[in-house]
Amino acid sequence: MSAASCMRESELLDALGRGFVGAELESHVATCLPCSELQAVASALLDDRVKAIREAPVPTAAAMWWRMQMRRRQEVQAASRRSLLIGQAVTLAAAMAVMVALFGGTVAVELREVIASIRVSSPLLLALATWIIAAPIAGWVAIRGK
Numbered sequence: 001m002s003a004a005s006c007m008r009e010s011e012l013l014d015a016l017g018r019g020f021v022g023a024e025l026e027s028h029v030a031t032c033l034p035c036s037e038l039q040a041v042a043s044a045l046l047d048d049r050v051k052a053i054r055e056a057p058v059p060t061a062a063a064m065w066w067r068m069q070m071r072r073r074q075e076v077q078a079a080s081r082r083s084l085l086i087g088q089a090v091t092l093a094a095a096m097a098v099m100v101a102l103f104g105g106t107v108a109v110e111l112r113e114v115i116a117s118i119r120v121s122s123p124l125l126l127a128l129a130t131w132i133i134a135a136p137i138a139g140w141v142a143i144r145g146k
């Protein structure tokens with residue numbers, strides 16, 4: 001890895017993989033050395049890949065490198081999807097906590113009493129908390145299993 005690198009390199013790699021680089025990104029690449037180098041290398045590899053598919057049944061080293069890169073990127077994306085899901089679960093739990101806090105302060109006295117009686121029933125609260133925590137984790141496990 002060279003010392004010079006750019007935050008938008010992975011964005012550029014995605015765009016090149018899709019075969020479309022937007023005008024805004026294109027103008028950034030024109031002014032950014034790491035990005036323009038990446039574009040030159042990736043374009044050559046993409047050409048290689050196209051040629052390899054067209055001409056030879058055996059993939060070239062460049063095509064294999066490209067495939068490895070794509071697989072690694074997909075793994076990274078899957079990992080970030082998982083952490084996003086965990087983040088959503090935490091957000092959901094926090095939102096539930098905020099809702100309970102708000103309800104406790106603003107609703108009619110009768111309803112507040114109902115909530116208070118629920119709060120006394122700790123096994124129910126425990127079951128609810130377990131469900132809130134377990135449901136997203138179960139979903140996460142299901143997604144990870146694929």
Ligand SMILES: [Zn+2]
Nearest residue numbers: 006008032035
């Ligand atoms: Zn750049």
